[in-house]
Amino acid sequence: MFLYAASGNAHKKAEVWRRNLRNDNILSAEWGNSRDTRRSRTNPRLRLRDVIAGKGQYVTENLLTINGLTKAYPGVVANDTVSFEIGVGEVHALLGENGAGKSTLVKMIYGLVKPDSGTMTLKGALFAPSEPRVARVAGVAMVFQHFSLFDALNVAENVALGMENPPKQGDLATRIRDVSETYGLPLDPYRMVGDLSAGERQRVEIIRCLLQDPKLLIMDEPTSVLTPQEVEILFATLRKLTSEGVAILYISHKLEEIRALCDHATILRLGKNVGTCIPRDTSAREMAEMMVGSAFEAPARAGRDLGEVALDVTGLSLNSPGEFGTALKNIHFTVQEGEILGIGGVAGNGQDELLGALSGELQSDAEAIKLKGEPIGRMGPTARREMGLLSAPEERLGHAAAPDMSLIENALLTGAQRENLMNRGFLKWADTRSFAKKIIEEFDVRTPGPDNAARSLSGGNLQKFVIGREVLQRPEVLVVNQPTWGVDAAAAASIRQALLDLAAGGTAVICISQDLDELMEISDRFCALNEGRLSDIRPAQGLSVDEIGLMMGGAHGMEVAHV
């Protein structure tokens, strides 16, 4: 069920409103009430919630009111008169596609970006943070998606950097231990952050925030690196926090999680607030459609016939070349033509090494990897590409694509052999350009043209280009790592569809991913990497979340929070 924010395109609003009315029978019964409440200017959302949810819980206080925030960058309006409210003790989701303006909005709340116009009110007082420390003093804390930890510093130092008046190192270490025990997030204050797992790193960020007694906690994509069990523990911690009156602004692409956790959701599209909903009562698909602004096709699985074994991996063991890497230990699997094998697991359990071993960047025993019966373990990437084994690594900028080179040049980099773009060492630029154009057209890559640098593309568009570049070379075997990482729902759906279509055409696809919903959606068989070992391989259909979590190695020594 929906209620509209004050701003936005009236026509679209009405359309979404009607669609959701149709979809929501409960709401139609209460329609009269909610319409009345909507008119009242005081706090329609909360009263509506009480009426509909019929809960005894009355939230009376607004913590943060955002009123008409606008921020424009050259050529793009990142936020266009966005207004909404966050109540005390509420989990409020912020939804939107990549580039919808979510991160600009939270940066304005956190004082990193100054709005062009509009106001914010925190606890009744005007709130205009000029820099993050002002926001922190006012009680706003933020857990970042990327780049806010320092690898070469220890946990206590990292925490101290996020605090206004940190106590001495010794006292701080004690407080870190206290807080981490209270909230079920065990952490050693003296360990180097560079040695921690992704889940542990996130605990550092959360504890850094908790030590400042925040009133509002902003979380940007907090679960993208966690196992299902770790997600449960995180949610228990968050629920404990909200019961203590902390409000949480929660950004995520994972709509099912938002349905499980959040009280309200505000949806942004192209910088505008296009609606508010109660996630519990709205389906994930409806939310996704609101984000995109139109219906989109969910990937469809066609029935497929499996062919010969395309890739056979036996006893693959490999030391990691990196300092913080994971060695692969005795990995066995086979993939048949037309099959999609999904490989799950938390980041840092050997995914990059497995991709490297399959693509040819890392070499192993010749017999460990066989492509159509032929041992290829000693071959480099170019030889493997010629034989039809293609790959698309996770890191888009710097690994899958050269950031400062044009899309044409990037198309050449992996397409040279199979697309026949070289002639005795000379490059065929005309053919390469048409190959790049073909990728851009067929995969709907939004860019002014193939001469643009890879760096200039948004993450989702570059990902479509990287995947499209391999798919169009008609691989025998395709290995992808995190094919839809950080990509919005519509683009992710089209990438998954491309993988399914490829498999339907007889290609064996290996999809390494940390997004379990994705793996369940497209893979035929599923297994997980845990500390460099591959679990048993099982048919994907019918696997429960608990079983998957156990295959991924459980909760990595975490305890469930005592709440």
Next chain:
Amino acid sequence: MDLSSINPILLLASLMVAATPILIAALGELVVERAGVLNLGVEGMMITGAICGFAVAVETGSPMLGFLAAAAGGALLSCLFALLTQFALANQVASGLALTLFGLGLSSLMGQGYVGIKPPPTAKLDIPLLGDIPVLGPILFAHDVMVYVGLALVVAVWAFLKYTRGGLVLRAVGENHDAAHALGYKVVRVRVMAILFGGACAGLGGAYISLIRVPQWTEGMTAGAGWIALALVVFASWKAGRVLLGAYLFGGVTVLQLNLQAAGVDIPVEYLSMSPYLITILVLVIMSADRSRAPASLGRIFHASG
């Protein structure tokens, strides 16, 4: 060959004097690099400090004012580097090399009237009691004040980086400037201050050469000391204590090989001359095998986005 002409006490005492210029310059560069900035202009800032200090000391008759002027001169020159790299976002390697060339030229221009003049002597600290201790006294306690300033600076830089909030912020900026920015720290301000400190230290180190070690003014008299200081920072794994070790090792081998040359040891002079560089680098390479990493943002240009 007459090894008996080498006096071990004098040798050790002159070791500290020989090491001080590169020690001070390297400590400054260490702070700069820990903040994530690679300033290859140390040589240029040193020689500029050398002439600034020399000129002011000669004109005023006070070596202390000379050292202050040297620090100011080095810092002023580093301002140029800060302007180029932090505000104009120019490439740090190219800017640093340009700074060295510019400093060498500028110093010869400034020093034209000072060739062949003797600077006012810098008093040695005659510490009562301590200075009278046999053997240790002349080695450790009978130097000019800058030797002790250099040692104090080692402790100060180490303690600042390890125990203070400012030092933590500086390391954070050098480690990951995007994260530091996201947490609200002023990356550019921290770096500019670090660059100024590095410039002042390089200037001091240069003035030590022209006022005490040599003491006179000749063009290009730093003769690569700035480059040694730069190398020292890297091989010392960005740790103040190891910079001290490296500087003293380098100073020690330098003094020793000069003594050996004078004593007429039967080793070609060329080998003796290269020995300080070889031995220092060798020792520090072995020591830096513990995989200490460079500051992760070292040399990367910071551009605040969004």
